[in-house]
Amino acid sequence: MSETTYVVKGMTCGHCIRAVTTEVEQVSGVEAVRIDLAGATVTVTGTGFTDEQIKGAVVEAGYEFGGTAAA
Amino acid sequence: MSETTYVVKGMTCGHCIRAVTTEVEQVSGVEAVRIDLAGATVTVTGTGFTDEQIKGAVVEAGYEFGGTAAA
Numbered sequence: 001m002s003e004t005t006y007v008v009k010g011m012t013c014g015h016c017i018r019a020v021t022t023e024v025e026q027v028s029g030v031e032a033v034r035i036d037l038a039g040a041t042v043t044v045t046g047t048g049f050t051d052e053q054i055k056g057a058v059v060e061a062g063y064e065f066g067g068t069a070a071a
Numbered sequence: 072m073s074e075t076t077y078v079v080k081g082m083t084c085g086h087c088i089r090a091v092t093t094e095v096e097q098v099s100g101v102e103a104v105r106i107d108l109a110g111a112t113v114t115v116t117g118t119g120f121t122d123e124q125i126k127g128a129v130v131e132a133g134y135e136f137g138g139t140a141a142a
Contacts, residue, residue, distance in 0.1 A: 010084075012083035012084045013081075013083045013084055013086065013087055015084065015086030015087060015090065016084055016086060019086065062085075
């Protein structure tokens with residue numbers, strides 16, 4: 001089980017949270033998605049997912065993927 | 072046919088625009104809904120709708136109704 005935090009730009013409201021959560025949850029291996037709207041980050045917990053898969057889900061939801069967040 | 076502009080607070084993104092538009096379009100007599108996100112206004116065109124009905128639709132969508140905008 002790993003936890004990775006990504007920077008995601010453009011999320012502004014509850015609808016955005018739901019849109020990103022829904023897409024990221026569909027990535028194989030993802031078990032939990034936590035979004036910090038003010039911090040513009042998405043924290044993903046699970047096993048076996050890749051950064052590229054999360055990027056794909058974020059872009060599919062319509063937001064800008066900014067890579068992994070600084071620890 | 073009349074056109075009235077209302078102040079609506081809390082709209083931040085395209086999802087918000089769709090949520091408000093969908094609710095306001097359901098008010099009887101409404102023919103068109105135009106939203107200015109930056110200006111926080113919703114302009115409604117149609118016949119026979121009342122301010123109270125528009126307020127109800129805005130609140131139903133989950134946003135704060137601020138009354139009619141200054142001309």
